Amino acid sequence: MSAHYTEQQLSFCTSLPKVELHAHLNGSLRDSTIRELALQKNLDPSLTKVLEKGDRTLSEVFQVFGVIHQVTTDHATLTRITQEVIEDFAADNVQYLELRTTPKDRPEHGMTKRSYTEAVIRGLRLAEQGCTTVVRLLLSIDRREDAAAAMATVQLAAELSPCVVGIDLSGNPTVGTWETWEPALQHARKLGLRLTIHAAEVYNPSETKQILEFRPDRLGHMCCLDDNLEKQFYDSLIPVELCLSSNIITESVGSFPDHHFLPFFQAGHPVVLCTDDSGVFETSLSKEYAIAAQAFGLSQKDLWQLSYQAIQHTFLSREDQQKLRESWNEHYATHSHTWN
Numbered sequence: 001m002s003a004h005y006t007e008q009q010l011s012f013c014t015s016l017p018k019v020e021l022h023a024h025l026n027g028s029l030r031d032s033t034i035r036e037l038a039l040q041k042n043l044d045p046s047l048t049k050v051l052e053k054g055d056r057t058l059s060e061v062f063q064v065f066g067v068i069h070q071v072t073t074d075h076a077t078l079t080r081i082t083q084e085v086i087e088d089f090a091a092d093n094v095q096y097l098e099l100r101t102t103p104k105d106r107p108e109h110g111m112t113k114r115s116y117t118e119a120v121i122r123g124l125r126l127a128e129q130g131c132t133t134v135v136r137l138l139l140s141i142d143r144r145e146d147a148a149a150a151m152a153t154v155q156l157a158a159e160l161s162p163c164v165v166g167i168d169l170s171g172n173p174t175v176g177t178w179e180t181w182e183p184a185l186q187h188a189r190k191l192g193l194r195l196t197i198h199a200a201e202v203y204n205p206s207e208t209k210q211i212l213e214f215r216p217d218r219l220g221h222m223c224c225l226d227d228n229l230e231k232q233f234y235d236s237l238i239p240v241e242l243c244l245s246s247n248i249i250t251e252s253v254g255s256f257p258d259h260h261f262l263p264f265f266q267a268g269h270p271v272v273l274c275t276d277d278s279g280v281f282e283t284s285l286s287k288e289y290a291i292a293a294q295a296f297g298l299s300q301k302d303l304w305q306l307s308y309q310a311i312q313h314t315f316l317s318r319e320d321q322q323k324l325r326e327s328w329n330e331h332y333a334t335h336s337h338t339w340n
């Protein structure tokens with residue numbers, strides 16, 4: 001994809017302290033790591049072809065995940081990729097990262113949901129030794145999973161709190177039905193876990209209505225709404241994670257200037273810019289901010305505020321949020337006199 005921002009915009013956005021709330025572990029891998037692992041695991045070359053970049057439909061993106069998941073099958077690799085992904089976000093000046101991943105039961109690889117997640121947490125601990133970025137985990141329920149698998153993920157998340165702070169529902173939006181996962185999500189809420197749900201990534205009004213009535217703590221995407229849903233969404237005041245490049249590349253949205261970020265932002269609805277899959281979509285959080293600056297004419301002050309306001313939508317305690325604000329305020333005090 002050609003650049004949709006200037007170098008100056010990118011360098012400003014890189015210097016901003018940032019919060020990333022919507023990043024899938026296996027979608028955030030470095031290309032070089034995927035290639036190295038594909039060689040190591042003797043992956044069929046016809047499969048690696050799928051990994052070549054370019055515009056992809058949403059269903060093609062899920063084929064890409066199928067291939068990536070074939071090279072991240074062992075615990076040591078999971079630990080490694082987690083460490084690398086966190087390091088990459090830290091290098092992009094992300095000071096708080098909520099990283100999400102789907103715990104996988106893979107008996108053929110001696111892996112359980114618990115051993116998968118523990119391997120990820122080992123990577124998180126290693127990364128913490130080398131950077132100051134604060135990281136928390138969300139465990140994802142994949143829409144291909146049944147009610148029992150969803151419940152197992154929720155139980156695991158509760159057991160691994162406080163490193164794990166919540167649950168995400170994601171996966172191919174054309175697969176499965178809301179009723180399958182709702183009991184597990186209700187249970188998660190009772191256990192004190194926070195909830196974020198991918199919603200309206202494709203047009204599915206009845207499901208989107210059910211999700212809004214369920215009232216998760218945050219929503220992801222909200223691309224395809226009719227007038228009734230839009231009203232219900234605005235009335236809900238539920239913060240939404242928006243991933244510009246992801247929606248454009250998968251063709252959920254036609255062009256950056258047409259992205260629903262703008263009406264949501266202008267309506268004062270709480271929005272948080274995020275990457276979704278920085279590896280698969282060749283992006284970074286700084287690039288997403290720069291794209292927003294260019295497409296929606298945001299000032300440098302707007303960009304700082306967008307990043308600052310994201311803090312209140314994190315699943316951190318009030319005290320931990322306050323600590324982050326101190327760092328943002330310091331940045332503001334030092335730099336804001338030069339902003340337009």
Ligand SMILES: CNc1ncnc2c1ncn2[C@@H]1O[C@H](COP(=O)(O)O)[C@@H](O)[C@H]1O
Nearest residue numbers: 024025026027065101102140142170171172
């Ligand atoms: C592009 N839009 C999207 N919509 C829905 N789900 C998505 C997604 N991008 C990623 N995922 C979800 O995240 C998994 C990869 O990371 P983990 O294996 O969990 O670390 C994908 O398999 C899918 O379930």
Ligand SMILES: [Zn+2]
Nearest residue numbers: 170198220276
């Ligand atoms: Zn996502």
